[in-house]
Amino acid sequence: MAEHEKKVLTVQDISCVGQCSLTVALPIISACGIETAILPSAVLSTHTGGFSGWTFRDLTDDIPGIVDHWEKEKISFDAIYTGYLGSKRQIALVKDIFERLAAPSCVRVVDPAMADNGQLYYGFDEAFAHEMATLCGVADIALPNITEAAMMTDMPFLAEGYDESYIKELMTRVLALGAKTVVLTGVSYKEGELGVAVLSRGDSAISYYFHERLPKSCHGTGDIFASAFVGGLVSGKTPLEAATLAADFTLCGIRLTQQDETHWYGTKFERALPMLVRELNK
Numbered sequence: 153m154a155e156h157e158k159k160v161l162t163v164q165d166i167s168c169v170g171q172c173s174l175t176v177a178l179p180i181i182s183a184c185g186i187e188t189a190i191l192p193s194a195v196l197s198t199h200t201g202g203f204s205g206w207t208f209r210d211l212t213d214d215i216p217g218i219v220d221h222w223e224k225e226k227i228s229f230d231a232i233y234t235g236y237l238g239s240k241r242q243i244a245l246v247k248d249i250f251e252r253l254a255a256p257s258c259v260r261v262v263d264p265a266m267a268d269n270g271q272l273y274y275g276f277d278e279a280f281a282h283e284m285a286t287l288c289g290v291a292d293i294a295l296p297n298i299t300e301a302a303m304m305t306d307m308p309f310l311a312e313g314y315d316e317s318y319i320k321e322l323m324t325r326v327l328a329l330g331a332k333t334v335v336l337t338g339v340s341y342k343e344g345e346l347g348v349a350v351l352s353r354g355d356s357a358i359s360y361y362f363h364e365r366l367p368k369s370c371h372g373t374g375d376i377f378a379s380a381f382v383g384g385l386v387s388g389k390t391p392l393e394a395a396t397l398a399a400d401f402t403l404c405g406i407r408l409t410q411q412d413e414t415h416w417y418g419t420k421f422e423r424a425l426p427m428l429v430r431e432l433n434k
Contacts, residue, residue, distance in 0.1 A: 158386050159228075161253065162379075163191040163246055164265070170199035171418030172372035177379040181233075183425050184383030184432055189229065191218060191249075194238050200274055201371050202417060210238065215245050219252060228255040233382045235375060236265040237261030238275070240283045250290060259385065262291040262331075263378040267299040270309045278303070289330030293391060295378050297338045301326050305327055315339070320358055323351040327380060335395050341364065348395045361396045363403055370409050370419040377402045380428060387432055401428045 156195040162177045174190050175431040181188040193215070197207040232254060234246050249261050264284045266276050285304035300321075302309040305325035312319060319339060333352040339360070340346050347362035380401045385393030404424040409415050 157187060158230040158380060159187045159189065159255075159434070160231045160233060160386055161189045161191060161229040161249075162233045162382075163193060163237070163249065164375075165194040165196060165238065166192045167196045167199040169197065169417070170201075170203070170371065171421065172199050172375045175374055176375045176421060177235065177382075178423070180376065180379035180421065180428070181383045181386075183429055184380075184387055186256065186383060186386050189227075191215065193236070193242050199371065200415070212239060212242055212245070215242070218243075218244050219249055223252050228253055229258060230255050231259045231261060231382060231386050233261040233263070234287070235289075235376070235378060236261050237284075238427070240280060242284050243287050246287060247290060250338060258403070259292045260290065261293045261295065261378070261382055261385070262288050262422070263295040263374065264288055264300045264304065265378075266375060268297055270299055270311060285329050288326060291331045292329040292386070293333045293335060294326055294329075295335050295337065296326060297374065298322065298336065299338075301334070301336060306328065310366065312340070314385065316358070319349055320351070323349060323358065327351065327353055333391050335381065337374070348399055350392045350395055352391070359392045361392065361399055363399055366406050368406075368410055370406050371416075372418050372421075373406065376405055376419055376421050382402055383428075384432060397428070397431055400431065 160181055163421045166174045179189050192211055194211050197210045237243055266273055281303040282347040299309055301322045323334045323336055336349045339349045344365050345362045346365040347360055350359045377398045380398035381394045384397040404427050405419045405421040408423045
């Protein structure tokens with residue numbers, strides 16, 4: 153009998169230009185050798201970071217019918233990964249998807265893509281952040297940055313000057329929401345380094361992976377990290393191993409983008425895909 157091949161569903165928007173959300177998730181997870189199904193929550197002409205006059209079409213009303221059809225066809229998924237969701241209703245629909253379309257050993261990964269640098273994204277408020285906290289509460293793995301974790305747990309956001317006790321309290325509160333594992337991005341204890349922290353229920357200590365902090369950031373790196381993380385996780389890596397792989401891949405994409413000032417709107421992750429595949433298959 154053929155070995156079971158894993159199937160991932162990712163639920164997030166399509167920004168047609170801008171190298172983020174589904175235009176990042178689909179190629180990256182597919183490059184990991186994993187069948188990837190998509191459920192778009194909205195279609196935008198571009199992402200909203202730096203572009204103006206973008207178009208937006210909400211696809212919330214299409215989601216229930218798609219899910220009904222998949223359930224009728226007995227389609228299920230070994231992992232369900234959510235990114236940017238545009239409303240509290242979409243969060244409720246994702247909870248329904250977790251219940252109805254998850255295979256018995258399905259891993260539910262939530263990237264609460266809603267804030268960064270101490271600020272919520274356009275169109276979101278505190279009520280949305282608290283609703284997103286309930287989605288992380290039914291996740292196996294939550295992937296917040298420090299801003300998102302603070303907003304979901306009502307902790308003060310500290311851009312810098314924090315210590316490990318702050319990070320552990322933040323992660324412990326995310327676990328208290330109900331998540332089994334939290335992978336916190338954007339952690340830095342000293343100048344010139346940036347990393348990820350991993351903590352699961354029952355762990356006595358945080359596991360870290362730190363790398364060089366490049367002087368220039370790029371759009372879409374959160375989606376790139378989360379997608380590579382899911383690809384690594386579903387391929388059999390531990391959360392720390394998957395986070396390490398995803399961080400290295402994201403850093404590689406940023407390096408490839410740094411010298412091109414015309415490429416301000418995204419990250420050249422495509423040119424880093426060979427590195428991802430090579431490292432995954434070591």
